[in-house]
Amino acid sequence: MRQDEGRQIIKQLANKVDVLIENFRPGVMEKWKLGPEDLKPDLVFARISGYGQTGPKAQLAGYASVCEAYGGFRHLNGFADRPPVRPNMSLGDTLAGLHAAFGIVMALLHRQRHDNKAPGQVVDAAISESMFNMMEGCIPEYAYTGHDRPPSGSTISGVVPSATLQSNDGKYVIIGGNGDSVYSRLMAAVGRPDMSSANPLYATNTHRCQRADEIYKVIGDWVASHTHEEVLAAMAEARVPSGPILSTADIYREEQYRQRNMFEAATPPGGGEEVSLPAMLPVMTGTPGRTKWAGPDLGHHTEEVLREQLKLDDAAIVKLQQQKVI
Numbered sequence: 001m002r003q004d005e006g007r008q009i010i011k012q013l014a015n016k017v018d019v020l021i022e023n024f025r026p027g028v029m030e031k032w033k034l035g036p037e038d039l040k041p042d043l044v045f046a047r048i049s050g051y052g053q054t055g056p057k058a059q060l061a062g063y064a065s066v067c068e069a070y071g072g073f074r075h076l077n078g079f080a081d082r083p084p085v086r087p088n089m090s091l092g093d094t095l096a097g098l099h100a101a102f103g104i105v106m107a108l109l110h111r112q113r114h115d116n117k118a119p120g121q122v123v124d125a126a127i128s129e130s131m132f133n134m135m136e137g138c139i140p141e142y143a144y145t146g147h148d149r150p151p152s153g154s155t156i157s158g159v160v161p162s163a164t165l166q167s168n169d170g171k172y173v174i175i176g177g178n179g180d181s182v183y184s185r186l187m188a189a190v191g192r193p194d195m196s197s198a199n200p201l202y203a204t205n206t207h208r209c210q211r212a213d214e215i216y217k218v219i220g221d222w223v224a225s226h227t228h229e230e231v232l233a234a235m236a237e238a239r240v241p242s243g244p245i246l247s248t249a250d251i252y253r254e255e256q257y258r259q260r261n262m263f264e265a266a267t268p269p270g271g272g273e274e275v276s277l278p279a280m281l282p283v284m285t286g287t288p289g290r291t292k293w294a295g296p297d298l299g300h301h302t303e304e305v306l307r308e309q310l311k312l313d314d315a316a317i318v319k320l321q322q323q324k325v326i
Contacts, residue, residue, distance in 0.1 A: 001034075003323065005320065005325045009306070011038070013309060013310070017043070018108060019043070019044045019045075019104055020039070020044070020045050021047075022045075022048070023048040025049065026049055027059070041120060042118075043120040044108060044121060045121070046103065047123065048097070048127070049125075049126055050063070050066070051067070051127075052124055052126035052128075052129060053122075062126075062127050062128065064090040065090075068086070068091060068127075068131050070131075071132040071135075072131065072135050073091070073134065074086065075150075075151065076135075076149060077151060078153070080150050080151050080153070095131060095134065096125050096126065103125060104123055107120065137158075155212075155216075158205075158209060159205065160209045160211075160215055161215050161219055162175070163175060163219070163220075164245070165224070166224060168226060169227045169228055171228040171245075172245045173235075173242055173244055174243050174244075175223070175231075175241070176241040176242070180197040180203070180204065180205075181197070183197055183208065185240055186219070192218055195218065252276075263276050263277070263278065263279065264277050264278075265277075268297070269293045269301075270296060274294075277294065303317055
């Protein structure tokens with residue numbers, strides 16, 4: 001793309017498709033004369049960057065690790081007395097991709113509903129703003145009360161009880177007893193029906209938040225006296241949401257995932273060992289997605305695309321290869 005011949009190929013391909021997706025630093029595509037104004041007017045032009053296409057930070061490098069912090073997530077994730085915690089995955093990249101996909105679908109739907117006569121539009125998806133969009137009630141909390149929500153460890157602010165607890169076999173379970181009737185069933189299951197929502201001291205979530213330490217001690221002591229399987233069985237019988245914390249190995253063996261076909265086998269287009277991949281989600285009854293192949297090597301489909309979409313012959317492709325355009 002740094003050569004004029006390469007940019008001309010991109011421009012020709014862009015005129016044949018509905019959507020173009022790019023994640024260069026803002027302004028780079030315009031410098032190459034490949035910005036939204038340079039391409040066909042009905043193109044949906046999706047742009048993924050660290051901070052968005054405008055604003056004082058638009059030109060800064062934006063890796064997921066940095067943007068997760070800038071979007072507020074890292075402040076909330078972890079424990080108040082320790083450094084902020086990073087989950088062992090690039091959550092910001094995934095969320096930015098999902099936001100871009102949502103935007104693309106909305107732009108295409110808008111165009112379709114106007115008999116495909118409406119112009120395309122730019123989908124501006126920022127990693128930092130994709131994280132910011134996950135902040136739930138933090139903004140109105142601060143704007144209206146001045147409360148800057150802190151990290152809360154294995155619980156969640158303003159909801160009691162909802163926590164991670166350790167059983168006597170060393171495994172952790174999640175129990176969510178928020179909701180008056182669910183809470184009452186939970187307290188009955190742990191042997192303390194006197195602490196149900198019928199008791200004015202625990203009648204609502206607001207009351208329970210004021211007595212969180214007491215409630216968590218009772219539930220925690222009960223969990224600590226049982227195996228994780230006993231805990232989960234008791235919660236299931238009481239219809240209280242609960243579950244184990246699964247590792248990747250646990251998930252790979254889990255029957256729930258197996259029965260719903262959450263793993264797909266695929267082979268790279270160029271050949272090689274078959275690999276297991278997550279299934280396409282969400283599950284759809286009419287037009288389900290599927291994995292056709294594992295990730296190909298960079299450039300694997302270049303010649304195929306040039307031949308089929310731009311009708312280039314062998315001589316033209318060889319010339320592009322000699323010029324190091326492809």
